[in-house]
Amino acid sequence: MRLQFSHDPARYNPYTDVITFFAMDAETMVMCNVSRESLEYLENGSCLTETQLIAAFMKHLDRIRHIVLEHHEQRPRVAHALIKTDFVDRPEMLKGAD
Numbered sequence: 806m807r808l809q810f811s812h813d814p815a816r817y818n819p820y821t822d823v824i825t826f827f828a829m830d831a832e833t834m835v836m837c838n839v840s841r842e843s844l845e846y847l848e849n850g851s852c853l854t855e856t857q858l859i860a861a862f863m864k865h866l867d868r869i870r871h872i873v874l875e876h877h878e879q880r881p882r883v884a885h886a887l888i889k890t891d892f893v894d895r896p897e898m899l900k901g902a903d
Contacts, residue, residue, distance in 0.1 A: 835877065839862060843892055
């Protein structure tokens, strides 16, 4: 089953320093996290505030979802955590980045 992403807003968790968002796999909720380091990498290494992290997440949402879908197809689970290395070796993920 392909993941269906929630329309609920993503949230920054200052304790874990990640942006969290959710998807559904049939009846199962799947939690997805994107690290600060990943988002700062996508924004050319800039140090980002909480507000800027959310903006970077929204800017790169299609790329982020694409990687979550790939992870989930390879290994379905109830949580996925994206880290910088998920993007570093994927230059196609940076195409069209502003």
